[in-house]
Amino acid sequence: MYKILICDDQKDIVNALKIYLAPEGYELYEAYTGAQAVEIVKREQIHLILLDIMMPQMDGLTATSIIREFSNAPIILLTAKSEVEDKVLGLNVGADDYITKPFVPVEVLARVKSQLRRYAFLGAKPEAHSGRICIGGIELDDQAKVVTVDSEPVALTPMEYDILKLLMEHPGKVYASREIYELVWKEAPYGSENAVAVHIRHLREKIEINPSEPRYLKVVWGRGYKMEEVR
Numbered sequence: 001m002y003k004i005l006i007c008d009d010q011k012d013i014v015n016a017l018k019i020y021l022a023p024e025g026y027e028l029y030e031a032y033t034g035a036q037a038v039e040i041v042k043r044e045q046i047h048l049i050l051l052d053i054m055m056p057q058m059d060g061l062t063a064t065s066i067i068r069e070f071s072n073a074p075i076i077l078l079t080a081k082s083e084v085e086d087k088v089l090g091l092n093v094g095a096d097d098y099i100t101k102p103f104v105p106v107e108v109l110a111r112v113k114s115q116l117r118r119y120a121f122l123g124a125k126p127e128a129h130s131g132r133i134c135i136g137g138i139e140l141d142d143q144a145k146v147v148t149v150d151s152e153p154v155a156l157t158p159m160e161y162d163i164l165k166l167l168m169e170h171p172g173k174v175y176a177s178r179e180i181y182e183l184v185w186k187e188a189p190y191g192s193e194n195a196v197a198v199h200i201r202h203l204r205e206k207i208e209i210n211p212s213e214p215r216y217l218k219v220v221w222g223r224g225y226k227m228e229e230v231r
Contacts, residue, residue, distance in 0.1 A: 002116055005040055007031035007060070008052035008078060013101075017050060020105045021112065034058030038066050041073065048116055051095075052078040053086045061089055068094035072157050074115035078103075091198040096159045097185075114186065118158030133168045136230030138207055138216060140168050147207075154206050159184065159199050164207070167217070167227035176224040200225055 004026045006017045014030050021028060029044065031037040035058040037051060049067065053060040064075050077090045077098040087098050097111055133140045137150040142165060147154045156164065162184045167175065175183075177196040182188070185195075200219075204211040218228050 001025060001027050002047040003027045003029065003044060004112070005029040005031060005037060005044075005046045005049045005051075007034070007037040007050065007055070007063070009033065009055040010052075013052070013078070016103065017108065020103070020108050024109070024113075034060055034063030034066075037063050041067050041071050046071070046073050047119055048112060049073055049075045050078060050099075050112075051075055053090065054080075061086065061093055064090060064095050065093040072119075072155055074119050074158055076111055076115060088194050088198065091195055092201075094157065094202070096157055115158060118162060133165075135168055135171055135227060136216060138168070140165060149207050156203070156206065160203050160206070163196070163199055164203055167225065171227045171229040174220045174224045174226045180225065196225075 004021060006014050006021075006028060007030075008014050008017075009032050011032070014032070018028050018030075029040050029046065031040055032055070034051075034055050037049065038058070040046065041049065051060045051063060055063075060077060064077070067073075067075065074096045075090075075094065077087065077095045078101060079087055079090075079098050080101050090098060096115055099108060099111055133142070139148045141147075145161065147156055147161065147164065163180060166180065166183055167173075177193045180196045200217060201211070204214050204217050207216060208214045214228075216228050216230060218226050220226055
């Protein structure tokens with residue numbers, strides 16, 4: 001059973017999200033400040049976090065940054081339409097997605113299930129004859145859902161993993177931000193450039209020796225991104 005943490009300083013919003021999610025059989029946890037959310041994620045094996053941005057004591061962006069120090073569980077930010085800059089900041093500090101208030105129940109369920117599928121794949125156990133992709137010092141084992149760089153394991157979020165896998169499967173091929181967004185997020189590429197750029201930057205920080213001069217993950221100006229064919 002998946003454990004989902006819902007964190008919002010408004011009890012009505014927490015209760016509404018519980019109503020949407022309870023019929024799916026998830027084990028639901030509640031928090032009303034960012035600090036409470038951090039403590040619950042430290043204490044429990046949480047599989048997904050729904051996290052409001054604007055909260056007292058500790059806001060959602062600060063909480064996301066702290067949680068990312070010890071957990072790769074998907075984080076979906078709960079945002080107001082006016083919080084455009086906060087959405088980008090959230091992606092910068094490690095959030096995987098966002099949902100804009102007021103919520104549409106079908107959208108909430110779709111995004112939660114999508115992120116949980118990715119998280120479940122990353123947690124899958126290795127199987128015999130696992131397929132591997134190797135480019136230079138990067139090895140991606142898609143059965144074990146493990147990535148290593150120069151034999152050292154790298155902790156990726158589900159979105160980061162899916163983007164890296166897409167690019168490694170087609171080395172040398174240039175993908176526009178819109179294409180990456182459609183293939184990985186599996187939805188219309190609204191706001192795709194910011195979301196993809198943020199995740200690409202995070203990937204570079206994890207797989208490149210010098211992220212400002214990447215060896216593997218290249219930008220092709222005016223066209224998109226590609227995985228360099230490194231031997």
